[in-house]
Amino acid sequence: MAIIKLALKSLYNRRTTALLTVFAIAVSVSLLLGVERVRTQAKENFANTISGTDLIIGARTGPVQLLLYSVFRIGNATNNISWQSYQDIANQKSVKWSVPLSLGDSHRGYRVLGTNTDYFKHYQFGQSQSLQFSHGKPFNTLFEAVVGAEVAKNLNYNIGDKIIIAHGAGSTSFTKHDQMPFTITGILAPTSTPVDKTVHVSLPAIEAIHLGWNNGAPPIAGSVDNTQLDIDSLQPKVITAALVGLSSKIRVFQLQRFINQYKQEPLQAIIPGVALHELWSMMGVAEQALVVISGFVVASGLLGMLTMILASLNERRREMAILRAVGARPLQIFFLMISEAGILALAGALLGVIMLFSMLLIAQPLLQDSFGILITVSALTLYEWQLLGLVLVSGLAIGVVPSIRAYRMSLADGMTIRV
Amino acid sequence: MKNLSLSAGLAPALFLLCSLSASASTEADHDTQRQHGAHDHGHATLNLVQEGKTIQLMLESPAVNIIGFEHAAKTPQEKQKIENAIELLKQGEKLFGFPASAQCAQIEVEVESEHTELTEHHDESKEEHESNHDEPESHSEFEVSYQFVCDAPTKLDTLKVHFFEFFPLTEEIEAQLVTEKRQFAAELSPQSSTINF
Incomplete structure (x- = not known):
């Protein structure tokens, strides 16, 4: 105990270098833990985006791509699928429910999803949680829209507001369907999924906003009579994808095979969880690279500590010699040096954790806004404790090097007067 | 100038596409199916x-x-x-x-x-x-x-x-x-x- 006190006092005497060393370790530790946390939580977020859906149907591409554009709204569809094929599949005996999805339009940078009211009933996220309305109700007539929580918050929308939907998916789309404003009838509760960033309208509405567009040119004013439009006459011809739920899971592979071998149209059915797994195995390399890099940053932080202690040994030749002269045994000198390394590593780890949590608190809203990734600020997990323990042990292990040096040289070295 | 040469290069390609789609439509009448699953040994x-x-x-x-x-x-x-x-x-x-x-x-x-x-x-x-x-x-x-x-x-x-x-x-x-x-x-x-x- 006395030795630790002595080490603390000695460090206090050299507080500038000691603090810098602690800071270097802290930065590396917070990076290590931060990478770990973002990695696991991003994964969890992705996995929690869709649940309760047995199959996703779309054009025949790759499973990952279909999953990304249909559920995560990342990238665009390679092909659409015809309404007729969709109906054919939706009417299969094993299908309990199905929800058509039509993508491709946008509202001020947010994707517009054409679907039907079943979407609000059957789409589930997290642990089988259904979508909830924080205000209002589902769309009912043609020009009504339901917006996600983030859309409502960032654009300051309320029930009854009128919005205009743009053609294409860019935020600065020139061609707006401004003849047909939509009224907001509902705002969804936050889900931390891409649903928050989506404007939902009915499928006929998607057809309606494209009415009168000839050869890519916007309709001439007055050529389409909005009042004449009604939901029944606007049957969609194509959709982008569809979610399917089965009455019995046993049938899932049979239906998947039926769809993958569908003769009339090249369709594909994916199991969301399986496609997610494929996505992880693709990203696995990048993930590991990140972990390895942050591991090396920690190593360089600890090496910095080693440099600092070794450099200080020269200055402290007298200190060691005096300690030996007043009766300290070589082993005690050894422990003095080791505890110095331990204190630095521990302080670095503690400060690192503090920095991590403050960084998470600052970055949390930013990450959610720009990437839709919710990082919860929660207690350290077992694995994170293990990482911290590893940092401490390596700090102590590195401390052995200067300790042995001090152990062997302290007396003779300090007493010899060099000119 | 660049545009001109590009469209000149495209013309045969477009022609080819048109003729291709024409032949595809006649093929469709036969209702032939040409889909094959993957077959990977091992x-x-x-x-x-x-x-x-x-x-x-x-x-x-x-x-x-x-x-x-x-x-x-x-x-x-x-x-x-x-x-x-x-x-x-x-x-x-x-x-x-x-x-x-x-x-x-x-x-x-x-x-x-x-x-x-x-x-x-x-x-x-x-x-x-x-x-x-x-x-x-x-x-x-x-x-x-x-x-x-x-x-x-x-x-x-x-x-x-x-x-x-x-x-x-x-x-x-x-x-x-x-x-x-x-x-x-x-x-x-x-x-x-x-x-x-």
């Missing part, structure tokens, strides 16, 4: 679905993984090999090691392959078989579906796949798994052939 797929006490497994593999050749059996040795393989494939309890505590038993199995007709039922459905294959196939596959009933499905935490031991030409099995708890995938190899639920 590679098999396994689908598993569990609901309640029922577990269904569907194994698809190129024939070469199982019998070492894909042509129709000619010699008695080859025929014998196919018969042995089918016999083995039907013993799902040998190929799939469920934990004993889950109390699983195989109640149904069905082996389908281009090769089964040759050895098993010679007379029945022979005609149908032939009409299916009016052109000679260079590849052949095995499709085996198993049905198990497990009395204690909650105890089902691992599944050891012994397929590699019996059919060493198989290098990899890609598994898709759907259980009541979750959907996931696994890549199995002779080194790691256990699925964790």
Whole structure:
């Protein structure tokens, strides 16, 4: 105990270098833990985006791509699928429910999803949680829209507001369907999924906003009579994808095979969880690279500590010699040096954790806004404790090097007067 | 200038496209289907679905993984090999090691392959078989579906796949798994052939 006190006092005497060393370790530790946390939580977020859906149907591409554009709204569809094929599949005996999805339009940078009211009933996220309305109700007539929580918050929308939907998916789309404003009838509760960033309208509405567009040119004013439009006459011809739920899971592979071998149209059915797994195995390399890099940053932080202690040994030749002269045994000198390394590593780890949590608190809203990734600020997990323990042990292990040096040289070295 | 040369280069391509689509539309009248599944030697797929006490497994593999050749059996040795393989494939309890505590038993199995007709039922459905294959196939596959009933499905935490031991030409099995708890995938190899639920 006395030795630790002595080490603390000695460090206090050299507080500038000691603090810098602690800071270097802290930065590396917070990076290590931060990478770990973002990695696991991003994964969890992705996995929690869709649940309760047995199959996703779309054009025949790759499973990952279909999953990304249909559920995560990342990238665009390679092909659409015809309404007729969709109906054919939706009417299969094993299908309990199905929800058509039509993508491709946008509202001020947010994707517009054409679907039907079943979407609000059957789409589930997290642990089988259904979508909830924080205000209002589902769309009912043609020009009504339901917006996600983030859309409502960032654009300051309320029930009854009128919005205009743009053609294409860019935020600065020139061609707006401004003849047909939509009224907001509902705002969804936050889900931390891409649903928050989506404007939902009915499928006929998607057809309606494209009415009168000839050869890519916007309709001439007055050529389409909005009042004449009604939901029944606007049957969609194509959709982008569809979610399917089965009455019995046993049938899932049979239906998947039926769809993958569908003769009339090249369709594909994916199991969301399986496609997610494929996505992880693709990203696995990048993930590991990140972990390895942050591991090396920690190593360089600890090496910095080693440099600092070794450099200080020269200055402290007298200190060691005096300690030996007043009766300290070589082993005690050894422990003095080791505890110095331990204190630095521990302080670095503690400060690192503090920095991590403050960084998470600052970055949390930013990450959610720009990437839709919710990082919860929660207690350290077992694995994170293990990482911290590893940092401490390596700090102590590195401390052995200067300790042995001090152990062997302290007396003779300090007493010899060099000119 | 650049635009001009580009469009000049595009013109033949466009012409080609037009003629292509024209020929495609005439082809469509014949209702021919030209879709082919992947066929990758050494590679098999396994689908598993569990609901309640029922577990269904569907194994698809190129024939070469199982019998070492894909042509129709000619010699008695080859025929014998196919018969042995089918016999083995039907013993799902040998190929799939469920934990004993889950109390699983195989109640149904069905082996389908281009090769089964040759050895098993010679007379029945022979005609149908032939009409299916009016052109000679260079590849052949095995499709085996198993049905198990497990009395204690909650105890089902691992599944050891012994397929590699019996059919060493198989290098990899890609598994898709759907259980009541979750959907996931696994890549199995002779080194790691256990699925964790």
